[in-house]
Amino acid sequence: MNNNPVGWFEIYVKDIDRAKRFYESVFEVKLERLNSPPGAEIELWAFPMAKDGRGASGALVKMKDGPSNGNCVLVYFMCADCAVEAARAVASGGQIVREKMSIGQYGFIALIADTEGNMIGLHSMQ
Template identity: 30%
Template structure:
């Protein structure tokens, strides 16, 4: 079995996307790639989609910069629903249910038993 990265995705939440775009592009010498859907505006950091861990600057309702303003997404490796079930059984709280992100799979958010927000992602 091919080993996968534990982290599948990260999001750095922003209020002023133009300011943050300039900051990260200048600080890291990269060009961020714009992407948007009905729920979020994103600027994607360049990455190898087949083997790499990706991430973006993100602007969406309910997600604020500052303390707790970065979301790490763990890879559910094709078992998003099973992972959510186990999160609930182990004392976690699902804060955003399975949500499609066509054509990039699905994501969900939960809080662990100590209140840490965590995202999970899966292609199916």
């Protein structure tokens, strides 16, 4: 791993309008709507991001019957090919929650659970 390990985060919410107002007000930023992956019932509003900037960006996410409340944050680790790290997770005692899938122009993701039951995301462009 040559870069910072975290490349993206998602904060899951039930009331997207209320959450947008909160984060835009607290951080004095304007969130931008992102296109949802084809066929997904998901609404994403991204925090401002600079492609070559430092740190990770992320989005507020509203999904039908999705999680929220408490600590519903998903961290995505950057990978060359997320299927490779997903396979390593299984070999290391974890499990695959969602196999590698396309998210359109944004690349691919896979979801895994670590040995403690924590879900994390893997993201790659291939």
